[in-house]
Amino acid sequence: MSLEIQENVPLAPHTTLGVGGAARFFARVTSEKDVVSALEFAVAKGVAVFVLGGGSNLLVSDDGFPGLVIHIALRGISAQGETITAAAGEDWDSFVEHMVQQDLGGVECLSGIPGFVGGTPVQNVGAYGQEVADTIISVRCLDRHTRGFVELSSEECKFTYRTSIFNSEMRDRYIVLGVTFSLEKGGEPKVFYKDLVEHFDGRHPTLIEVREAVLKIRRSKSMVMDPTDPNSRSAGSFFKNPIVERTRLGELEDKFGRVPFFEYGDRVKIPAAWLIEHAGFCKGYKLGRAGTSSNHSLALINRNGATAKDLIALKDKIQAGVREKYGIELIPEPVFLGF
Numbered sequence: 478m479s480l481e482i483q484e485n486v487p488l489a490p491h492t493t494l495g496v497g498g499a500a501r502f503f504a505r506v507t508s509e510k511d512v513v514s515a516l517e518f519a520v521a522k523g524v525a526v527f528v529l530g531g532g533s534n535l536l537v538s539d540d541g542f543p544g545l546v547i548h549i550a551l552r553g554i555s556a557q558g559e560t561i562t563a564a565a566g567e568d569w570d571s572f573v574e575h576m577v578q579q580d581l582g583g584v585e586c587l588s589g590i591p592g593f594v595g596g597t598p599v600q601n602v603g604a605y606g607q608e609v610a611d612t613i614i615s616v617r618c619l620d621r622h623t624r625g626f627v628e629l630s631s632e633e634c635k636f637t638y639r640t641s642i643f644n645s646e647m648r649d650r651y652i653v654l655g656v657t658f659s660l661e662k663g664g665e666p667k668v669f670y671k672d673l674v675e676h677f678d679g680r681h682p683t684l685i686e687v688r689e690a691v692l693k694i695r696r697s698k699s700m701v702m703d704p705t706d707p708n709s710r711s712a713g714s715f716f717k718n719p720i721v722e723r724t725r726l727g728e729l730e731d732k733f734g735r736v737p738f739f740e741y742g743d744r745v746k747i748p749a750a751w752l753i754e755h756a757g758f759c760k761g762y763k764l765g766r767a768g769t770s771s772n773h774s775l776a777l778i779n780r781n782g783a784t785a786k787d788l789i790a791l792k793d794k795i796q797a798g799v800r801e802k803y804g805i806e807l808i809p810e811p812v813f814l815g816f
C-alpha cells in the first residue's frame with residue numbers, strides 16, 4: 478500500500494505542550510520503506526522535513542511548519558539475551574516497564590520520561606543518575622544524504638549531557654529507526670541520586686521498586702504526563718542545567734553566597750531550577766496563559782489555551798532575569814519548530 482500523505486494537520490495534539498499550528502504535509506510511517514517514500518515525497522515537493530516522535534521535547538510555532546512532518550510509528554522489540562533492540566516508534570516508558578518486568582537493569586531510573594524510543598538518543602535522555610548513553614550499543618538510522626541505512630555505534634553518536642550528533646553536528650542528517658541496548662539481567666539498580674537515596678534510606682531495592690519510586694517522585698513534580706494534572710502540560714525541563722568553570726562558580730559564590738552545583742568533569746553544573754527561582758520566578762509563576770509548573774520551576778507550562786508566542790514571551794523573560802542577575806545564559810532544551 479502506498480504511503481498516505483495528509484495535508485494541513487494540526488500539530489498541537491501531537492505535542493505534550495499542546496500548542497502550535499499545522500504541518501503543511503504529514504505522513505505517519507510504519508515501516509522503513511515508508512520512511513524512504515516520505516523523504517522522496519519531500520524532495521519531489523521541494524519542502525523541508527521534520528521527524529516527529531512523541532512530541533514531548535517540542536515547541537511548535539503558531540504558524541506551524543510549511544514542510545513534511547514524518548511521524549515515526551515503527552514498532553517492535555526483539556531480544557538476544559541481554560541485547561535488546563526497540564523500534565523508534567515504541568513508547569519509551571512502556572519499553573522501560575517491559576525491561577524492568579523482565580528483570581533487565583540499566584534503564585529503570587529513566588521511568589516516566591514521555592516520548593518514543595527514537596527520541597531518546599537525540600538528546601541522550603537522562604534522569605536520576607542514568608542516561609541512555611550508559612546502555613545504548615548502537616542506533617540504526619536512515620542517512621538522509623545517501624538514503625542508505627547505517628548502524629551508528631555509541632561512540633559515533635558522541636553522547637554527552639543532553640547532546641549527541643543527532644542534535645548537534647549532524648542535526649537533520651539521520652532518521653533514527655531503532656535503538657539497541659545492552660541491559661543486565663538481575664542488574665543492581667542504580668540508586669545514586671539524592672531523592673532516590675533518601676527514598677530507600679539504605680535498603681537495596683529491586684528494579685521494580687526503583688521504577689515505582691522514580692514514578693512517585695516524578696509524579697510529585699508533575700514530570701509524568703497526566704491528563705488530570707495541568708502542571709504536566711509541558712515539555713519537561715525547559716532549560717538545560719548550565720555548565721560553568723569552577724572559577725566562575727567561585728565568583729558567583731563570592732557575590733551570592735552558597736550556590737548549589739553538581740560535579741561535571743573539570744567543570745560544574747548549576748541547577749537551572751535554582752537560578753530561575755533565585756532570579757525571581759517562583760514555582761507557579763504566571764505570564765498570561767503560560768507559566769511555570771507549581772511543582773517544578775524548570776517546567777514551562779501551557780496553563781490554558783496558551784500560544785507558542787505566550788511560551789516564548791515567558792522563556793525570554795526568564796532568560797533575561799537569569800542573565801541580568803547571574804550573567805548566565807540559559808539554553809532551552811526543547812526543539813523549536815517553524816520559528
Ligand SMILES: Cc1cc2nc3c(=O)[nH]c(=O)nc-3n(C[C@H](O)[C@H](O)[C@H](O)COP(=O)(O)OP(=O)(O)OC[C@H]3O[C@@H](n4cnc5c(N)ncnc54)[C@H](O)[C@@H]3O)c2cc1C
Nearest residue numbers: 528530531532533534592593595596602603604653712713
Ligand atoms: C513531563 C515531561 C518530563 C520529561 N522528563 C525528561 C527527563 O527526565 N529527561 C530527559 O532527558 N527528557 C525529559 N523530557 C523530554 C522528552 O520527553 C525527551 O527528550 C524525549 O526523549 C523526547 O522524545 P520524543 O519522541 O517525544 O521526541 P520529539 O519531541 O518528537 O522530538 C524531539 C527531537 O528529537 C527528534 N526526533 C524524535 N524522534 C526522532 C527519530 N526517530 N529520528 C530522528 N530524530 C528524532 C525530533 O526531530 C526533535 O528534534 C520530558 C518531557 C516531558 C513532557
